[in-house]
Amino acid sequence: MSTKSPSPGIVQNASLEDRLYTVKYEDPGESHLDVENPGICTTCHEDACVDVCPAKVWRKDADGTPTIAYENCLECGSCRFACPNENVIWTYPERGAGVTYKKG
């Protein structure tokens, strides 16, 4: 086991929560995410949008309708490509709002 101290300013073994804390966010005021056809979601049992999202943006209600907490979106684009029904409407937030990454 190493006894060497980390360099100043270097976070060792940062948790996902620690990393997310470094992301700056500006609320665009309206969702940049939606679904083309909510009816498709109510019969979809894959729920890939829920499973693939690292920020827990997607949640399925009891009737199968998705609730989208767009404010948490990291703009990774995964939900758009994961949906087997190509049902996700995905755009960048308007006016340059959304996330800004301070670290890689």
Ligand code: SF4
């Ligand atoms: S994976 Fe696509 S079709 Fe299924 S619930 Fe999510 S957005 Fe709707």
Ligand code: SF4
């Ligand atoms: S773009 Fe990424 S972070 Fe945003 S909702 Fe889709 S999967 Fe989640």
